[in-house]
Amino acid sequence: MTIHIVGLGQNPENIPDNSRTLIDMAQVLCATQDDLACFDDHPAEKIPLDAPIDEVCAQLSARQSDGLEVVVLTGGDPLFFGIAEALVDRLGADETRVHPGVTIVQTAAARLRIPWQDVRTVSLGGQDDNQPLFSALLQSRWVAVYTDARNIPSAIAQSILDKSGDTHRMWVLEDLEDDRERIDRYTLGEARKKSFSPRSIVMLERVAQPEVPLGLGTPDDLFMRETGLITKGPARAVAIAALRLRPESVLWDLGAGCGALGIEASSVAYNGRVFCVEKNANRVAMIRENIRRTGAYLAEIVHGTMPGCLPDLPDPDRVFIGGGLTQDADTLLGVVCARLRPGGRLVAHAVLLDTLTRARQILDECDWPYSVTLIQAGESAPLAGDLRIAAHNPVFALIADKPDA
Structure with missing residues (x-):
């Protein structure tokens, strides 16, 4: 005998005739207490769907083995945020048949x-x-x-x-x-x-678009920021490319500053999580304003000092360190190396040679493969009726992969 899983839509009185016939012929009805209440007068045995699903499936299988007509009732459509997936998984596709209902x-x-x-x-x-x-x-x-x-x-x-x-x-x-x-x-x-x-x-x-369109390549001057405290556009582009973000990525943006990198990254990791971690209260306020301006709903602010504020965050598969390495690289990188998921990727920016050297030593001790990319960019600025190229500070991008094992 086949176990029938019937969608009741939004009102059991409006279900199709074929579903009504199945319910009328049922010898066993299984549903939540609220749905069973709609069938108080039905002579079938009633099995509440409120118990643990494995116990319910065991009872349904037993009734099926006894040759009884078993019908499971569920509001809406059984396969649209419904119970049918779990029932089919446990009872078997060959033992079940799903009858759709109108979803809410x-x-x-x-x-x-x-x-x-x-x-x-x-x-x-x-x-x-x-x-x-x-x-x-x-x-x-x-x-x-x-x-x-x-x-x-x-x-x-x-x-x-x-x-x-x-x-x-x-x-x-x-x-x-x-x-x-x-x-x-x-x-x-x-x-x-x-x-x-x-x-x-x-x-x-x-009904309204954000003030600043969310996406890659947002001009620096559209972010609220402290003077000079932003991962500038060219360095931001290299970092986001190096992170190799996926739609479901979980990213930590550590020492987020005004949040520019995390905000842009959220347009790529749109099914994931993006955490902008910053200790300075004024910068946190700027991140919040930049999220509002861009509609970067996924970007979440973590206001605290690293690494003490990190334990409650989910393990990342991508980490960007834009600030914080200069003070205690050993402690911060130790936490990041421990928490980063196997196969994950770390991108850390360093301006000082000593910071880069110490970070490399830590990765060598962890036996992680890494590379270093020097980002040396400049942009045009007016001079004497023409243009000159104003150089940005060079930045070392340290790119490391955590081994799968």
Whole structure:
């Protein structure tokens, strides 16, 4: 006998006839307590889906072996942020059949009359941070957000305001396909002050572009910074290229200054994490302003002294050190070498020869392969009605790879 996994959509009364027939014929119904409550009058044995999934699957397999008709019910669509993936994985693809339902995102898009093939969808259920949301905001004009008791619409609105200002409008769709259905559009400032039904989905629409387009090659003068305290454009370009970032990379930008490198890097590591670590409070304020200007949602500020502020960060697979090596290279590099994931890459900038020499000694002791690139750049400046080339300070880029083993 096949175990049927049936999507109930947003309202069990609106499911297709073929799904209704399967439910009517079921001898065993498995669903959450809320969904089972919709079938109180059904004579089938009821198995709550609230227990650990392995225990539930063991019960379903036993009923299937007894030759009973088993149907699992799930809200929305079983394979769209649903339980079907876990059930198929444990019960086997040959033992299961999935019957689709209408997702809440599909219903929300229909209510707003927008095409939903380009809507990025994020589930914040059980999430401790908003990284998936910020990643989606970087990549799409429309973002749908599944909420939960912690990640409520007002909290989502506040988190976006904290990053980039009032760049989006928020549609909150409450109790869809219910008598209490309500749909309203808010500014983020309005939404952060309101309360909504627990059964809500958020649709975010970008209505304003950032002041500074986020991407590689941003001119230095578009970043708020202290005079001279920025990894200049040519050196920044070499460093980002040397880091070999991937979309899912976790990057530590240590001694971030105004955050220029980490902010630009976030446009490449758009499915990853970018941490800008800086101890100076004035520079931290500048990083925050530069994040707001560029809409670099992924860039996260860590205000603290290295290496003491690093233990709570996730292990990186890319590390850039733009500042901090001159004071205690041994301690900082020791922590970085220990925390960098196997196969990861370190790029450190040094201006002083002694700093470069000590850093090389540490990498030699670790037996890491490395190379050194001298960055000697200049840019045009006016002189006597013509142009001259004003040289930047030379920078040594130390590029090292942590062995896989």
